[in-house]
Amino acid sequence: MKKVIQEHYGMRVHEFFSISKYQAFRNERNLYLVVPLNMNDQELTELYYLSQYLYDHGDQRVTVFALTRNGQFGFRYEEENFALLKASLFDSRERETDPIGKELALFHQAGRQFPYHLQHISRIGQWKSLWEIRLEQLESFWKSKLHAKPIKSFDQLFVETFPYYIGLCENAIQYLVDTELDEQPQQVDSGTVCYQRFTDKTWSNEIPYKISTEWLFDHASRDLAEYTRQCFFKNRINECVEFLSSYEGVQKLSPFSWRLYYSRLLFPVHYFECVESYYLSSEEKRIHYENKLEHIVTKPTQYETFLSSMMKQIPLRNHQVQIPKLEWLNDGNP
CATH class of the missing domain: 3.90.1200.10 (Aminoglycoside phosphotransferase (APH), C-terminal lobe)
Incomplete structure (x- = not known):
């Protein structure tokens, strides 16, 4: 996996560790999660822009897609597809948290502001x-x-x-x-x-x-x-x-x-x-x-x-x- 990531992303992985069910590694600036993919490129494109929008508008807990050297959303390893999701480094123990209901409401409010039509990941009316x-x-x-x-x-x-x-x-x-x-x-x-x-x-x-x-x-x-x-x-x-x-x-x-x-x-x-x-x-x-x-x-x-x-x-x-x-x-x- 380390070799494949270096080949596709040009990043050297020194050590993997676990965050919940995901493998992860870090460099000086960011955390990276290795997540399995089971969706098509159209769905991934929409998730790419949606996550980037929420991150750019102030939600530092949102993960965004790290693209490969060839501009792809992910890579293949041992007959499975994976993506690298990039996240900002912070200490969760120092994070002030709102009640989960309040945080979810704010998350939903931000999501409603996304300015583009989403078709492939939408379940509205379905x-x-x-x-x-x-x-x-x-x-x-x-x-x-x-x-x-x-x-x-x-x-x-x-x-x-x-x-x-x-x-x-x-x-x-x-x-x-x-x-x-x-x-x-x-x-x-x-x-x-x-x-x-x-x-x-x-x-x-x-x-x-x-x-x-x-x-x-x-x-x-x-x-x-x-x-x-x-x-x-x-x-x-x-x-x-x-x-x-x-x-x-x-x-x-x-x-x-x-x-x-x-x-x-x-x-x-x-x-x-x-x-x-x-x-x-x-x-x-x-x-x-x-x-x-x-x-x-x-x-x-x-x-x-x-x-x-x-x-x-x-x-x-x-x-x-x-x-x-x-x-x-x-x-x-x-």
Whole structure:
């Protein structure tokens, strides 16, 4: 790897060290992260300009792409593609941090100012079609497993539980459709920089940088919903309420935003990702996803209660939001 980096970038690497899941090295001025790439040049071009814009406008935690000597976004090593992401050096222990909700709101505000059209990394207005495709694909796979022999314990669990999650998906899609029919988007609903999955680990002292290869251009409610979802699975509901409060201390959400946020909470992406990851993983990694699925499917009633409690939270935060009630939700009452 050291030899390949010197060949492509003209930089001498003295020593690698780990930052979270990434290999890294440094010189006198910058830190460099070696990150795997699984996107095309059109997506990389958009991420390149988006990250450079945010860095140039004052966010020193943003990573930008270091280009190769030939102006390429990355390099190939042992049959895989990688990029070098450049970051400013600073001591994370000395960094003053805002509450994560406030910091995310400021990040979203900056992303909305990006002056150019983004097409290839954008998911704005695409949730319905993407969810439908994902549901159809997994449903087709589920049907193939119904009569498969021999059947493993994970297969059995998947076969038995998937019909329930089909129902959740259909509810989420209908809720999204109703939102887009009933509510008018406002300025706050413009697209912005978001993460594939925003959690409490995304910005931490373990990795205090904003990794640009993890970004999409989407509605801000994506990050809010995914952070809220992980709060449930980590039993940190109070933390979720504080997170939303600190976010709205900077940026008030519109009725459209709140309903989009709720439709995303309804969509069981946690279930989908677990099942998909299991079948795409090597045999030694599958035990992790088997344990994870068992954890997920033992909590449907608790998740319904959680969804019901979040439904009651939203009107308390914004009296203009008339959020449609889902009668089938378990509200935790006997």
